[in-house]
Amino acid sequence: MNCRAGCGACCIAPSISSPIPGMPHGKAAGVRCVQLSDDNHCGLFGKPERPAVCSAFLAEADVCGSTREEAIRLLDWLERSTGLVR
C-alpha cells in the first residue's frame, strides 16, 4: 500500500532506538517525533539525516490499517507485543 499522507502514526506510536536529529537518544513509544510536522509529515523526508529505520519502514496494510487511528492501535499493540517495532 502507499503511505497515507498526513498519517504519521508510525512516527508516534512505536519506540525508535536510533538517534533522530533533535532526539539524540531516539524516542519512547507514544512520543511524537520532533521531526513530525503539525500536519503529520516528516520534516526529514528525502534528506540524508532521516534515520535509516524510518526509510526502511514501509507502509503495509497489516500495520497501517485503513485509518490513522487504526494504525496507532496496531502499532501500539505491536510495540507491546514485540518490545520494539523498529
Ligand code: SF4
Ligand atoms: S503508519 Fe503507515 S500509513 Fe501511517 S505514516 Fe506510517 S507508513 Fe504511512
Ligand code: SF4
Ligand atoms: S524522522 Fe521522520 S519518519 Fe522518522 S519518526 Fe521522525 S517524522 Fe517519522
